[in-house]
Amino acid sequence: MLFEETLALVARIRERYAIEPIAVQPRLSLTGQADLYDEALWTRNPDLCCKLRKLEPQGAFLQHYDAWISGIRRDQTKARSLVPVVTWDDQFELVKVSPFARWTEEMVWRYVRARDLPYNELHDRQFPSVGCTPCTRSIRPGEGLHAGRWAGSEKIECGLHVSLVSLGSAL
């Protein structure tokens, strides 16, 4: 479900830092998900789709760790405006560290340019926020940075960082 530009970024990171990123996979393949929930679940129930394809696999993976580090920032969305730098993650039951919580978008890009860091090339094509292919589009002039995610729906978070339950979702 990832863009080829996202996969290309993973390849550049692997090469530049000589590390092997671990791909966390959902329990159900796309075919298996379609068998159980019909085709294109993301168009009818994106919260359930995110639960199956993001929250459950992430939760299973994090069971083996005491802490995780996230790149989220307070300036990204209103729901993230109070993100602590270090906190207890109630959802996944481990420590969560967000070292960029206080950074602004401008600070991030200055750092990326100054050090020639690898980044997703979609950011150069009006995709300020990148997720799964069916739920991400480029933004138009005047739109907010997250207007391209789940466009046309009320959904604003996948649930990894801000609990869908706390946002009022009925999973």
Ligand code: SF4
């Ligand atoms: S972002 Fe879209 S396709 Fe990806 S898991 Fe969520 S609803 Fe499904």
